[in-house]
Amino acid sequence: MSQSADAGTRAVLDEAGRRAGLDVAGAELVRLGENALYRLPGGIIARITRAGQAAAAAREVAVARWLEASQVPAVRVWSGVEQPVAVDGRAVTWWRELPPHRPGTAYQVATALRRLHDLPPPAGIDIGRLDPFVRLTERIDRAVTLDEADRRWMRRHLEELEARYLELPPGLPECVVHGDAWIGNVVSTADGEVVLLDLERCSIGPPEWDLVSTAVKALTIAGITREDYEVFVQAYGHDVTAWAGFTTMRDIREFRMTCMAAQVAAENPARQDEVVLRLACLRGERGPRPWPWQPVP
Incomplete structure (x- = not known):
C-alpha cells in the first residue's frame, strides 16, 4: 500500500478504537498488505480489512473462538470488545499479540x-x-x-x-x-x-x-x-x-x-x-x- 493508504488505515483505526473504547494513540504499524496490522499497547493487534470484507472478518472471529473452544492453537480474539467494528466499509478486528514466532516447517x-x-x-x-x-x-x-x-x-x-x-x-x-x-x-x-x-x-x-x-x-x-x-x-x-x-x-x-x-x-x-x-x-x-x-x- 502507498503512504495515502497508510494514512487511510490509520484514520480507520482511530475511529474503530474510539468506538471500541481502546487506546490506539501509541499504535505501531506492523504490516500493510492484504490487511493492515497495527500493534497497540497492551498486547493487542488490530487487523483492518480492505473494503467489503465485513462478512469475512466476522467469520474469522467466529472461527477463532470455535478453535479456542476446541483447544486448537490459533490466533485468539481480544475478549470484551464487540467485533468486528465497521468503519468506512472496512472491518476492524482485535487480537491477542502472539509471542515471538517463526514460520512453520x-x-x-x-x-x-x-x-x-x-x-x-x-x-x-x-x-x-x-x-x-x-x-x-x-x-x-x-x-x-x-x-x-x-x-x-x-x-x-x-x-x-x-x-x-x-x-x-x-x-x-x-x-x-x-x-x-x-x-x-x-x-x-x-x-x-x-x-x-x-x-x-x-x-x-x-x-x-x-x-x-x-x-x-x-x-x-x-x-x-x-x-x-x-x-x-x-x-x-x-x-x-x-x-x-x-x-x-x-x-x-x-x-x-x-x-x-x-x-x-x-x-x-x-x-x-x-x-x-x-x-x-x-x-x-x-x-x-x-x-x-x-x-x-
Whole structure:
C-alpha cells in the first residue's frame, strides 16, 4: 500500500478504537498488505480489512473462538470488545499479540492441517463453503499496471479455471479447511506451539485445497525442498500430487498468487516485473516449473 493508504488505515483505526473504547494513540504499524496490522499497547493487534470484507472478518472471529473452544492453537480474539467494528466499509478486528514466532516447517504445517481437518464442523456457525476464486475478478480489474490485453487474458484464464474446478474428480471427504494454508500462515512459537493464523478463508471444502499450497511451494517455486515436501506428505498422510485433480488445484493456486502480485503492483509499481514474470510463466513462456517467483508483501 502507498503512504495515502497508510494514512487511510490509520484514520480507520482511530475511529474503530474510539468506538471500541481502546487506546490506539501509541499504535505501531506492523504490516500493510492484504490487511493492515497495527500493534497497540497492551498486547493487542488490530487487523483492518480492505473494503467489503465485513462478512469475512466476522467469520474469522467466529472461527477463532470455535478453535479456542476446541483447544486448537490459533490466533485468539481480544475478549470484551464487540467485533468486528465497521468503519468506512472496512472491518476492524482485535487480537491477542502472539509471542515471538517463526514460520512453520513443512512437518508443522502438515500436523496443524491434520488436526484442523479432523475436527467436526462447528455447530451453530455458518462458515460457508470454500470459494477458491474469491476476489480474483476484483484484483484483475484493479491491476492498473497491466494493459487491457493482459487483463483480458486473465479474465479468460479465470473462466477456464472456474469450469475446470466444477469438473474436479472425487477426492478426500470434505471438512473444515483453512483456505490459505501456506507456510507463513502456520507459525511456531519459542515454546514449540504451532499456531494457525489468518482464518478469514476458513470454510467447508475439499482438504486438497489446503494441501496444494505446500505442493506449490515445493514444486512451482522451489520455496522448500522436495525432501521437505516428502516430510509434509508423510506427516499428513496423503500426497495431493497423486490425485487426478491436482493440476487443476495447482493452477488455481498459481493464478491466485499471480493476481495477488498484480494487486500489489497496482499499489507499488516496483513489483510490476514480478507480475510480468508470473504471467509469462502461466502462459508457458518461461519453461517448466519450478519458476523463479519472488515473494510479494
